[in-house]
Amino acid sequence: MVARTGEAGAKGISLIVVETAGADGYERGRNLDKIGLHASDTSELFFDNVTVPPENLLGKEEGQGFVQLMQQLPQERLALAVGAVASMERAVKLTTEYTKERKAFGKPLMDFQNTAFTLAERKTEAMIARVFVDWCIERLVAGDLDTVTASMAKYWCSDKQVQTADECLQLFGGYGYMQEYPISRIFIDSRIQKIYGGTNEIMKLLIARSL
Numbered sequence: 001m002v003a004r005t006g007e008a009g010a011k012g013i014s015l016i017v018v019e020t021a022g023a024d025g026y027e028r029g030r031n032l033d034k035i036g037l038h039a040s041d042t043s044e045l046f047f048d049n050v051t052v053p054p055e056n057l058l059g060k061e062e063g064q065g066f067v068q069l070m071q072q073l074p075q076e077r078l079a080l081a082v083g084a085v086a087s088m089e090r091a092v093k094l095t096t097e098y099t100k101e102r103k104a105f106g107k108p109l110m111d112f113q114n115t116a117f118t119l120a121e122r123k124t125e126a127m128i129a130r131v132f133v134d135w136c137i138e139r140l141v142a143g144d145l146d147t148v149t150a151s152m153a154k155y156w157c158s159d160k161q162v163q164t165a166d167e168c169l170q171l172f173g174g175y176g177y178m179q180e181y182p183i184s185r186i187f188i189d190s191r192i193q194k195i196y197g198g199t200n201e202i203m204k205l206l207i208a209r210s211l
């Protein structure tokens, strides 16, 4: 848990391990009704004067929570970019298969230039995203993935993920709007990627500070 243990501002934040089983004052609220990401519950949790022993402090010193969070954020943001690349690649694959099979006006959808060009653009961007993310992973492993680069990966890959999902769904026509077609789930689950892990606007703020 991220908790305020001291003064106002970042220096008063600490990370604490809370054993919730049987803890007085701990309560689970309702599961929030999300539009997507149904494989992962998001629930209200209430901590009302829950007490923990001092040894549950994560790390050696109180007041280091904000710094600890900042140190882990590049990795979290890169993980979101990895998911974005996988989503883009799958959307392009599914849509390529579908548009070769589905016929309109007597020919496969893929034979319309709009379809082929849309998929050519999305496939190119998925490849660019993969190469950039692979490079970021190398930097993470080497211990020098910085906040600005991780923010670029998170913002750009998730933006492209949402665009890819939207344009691929469009090529499925009405079937794309049906839950039985996996492209609909890719579309609806993509949207959160621009919001969590720090919104893409906040990513741009972080990148802009480096200009």
Ligand SMILES: Cc1cc2nc3c(=O)[nH]c(=O)nc-3n(C[C@H](O)[C@H](O)[C@H](O)COP(=O)(O)OP(=O)(O)OC[C@H]3O[C@@H](n4cnc5c(N)ncnc54)[C@H](O)[C@@H]3O)c2cc1C
Binding pocket: 034, 037, 042, 192, 195, 196, 197, 198, 199, 200, 201, 202, 205
């Ligand atoms: C399904 C789900 C799972 C989540 N999981 C986690 C989790 O595991 N851990 C966790 O810590 N959080 C999690 N979150 C929270 C998530 O990270 C936040 O919702 C997100 O960071 C945005 O914060 P906010 O909701 O307070 O939006 P707000 O800060 O209210 O932002 C609203 C809008 O204003 C914009 N905005 C805000 N400030 C600025 C600014 N300075 N300049 C320009 N635009 C700005 C934002 O970009 C956004 O568009 C989750 C959220 C959801 C929906």
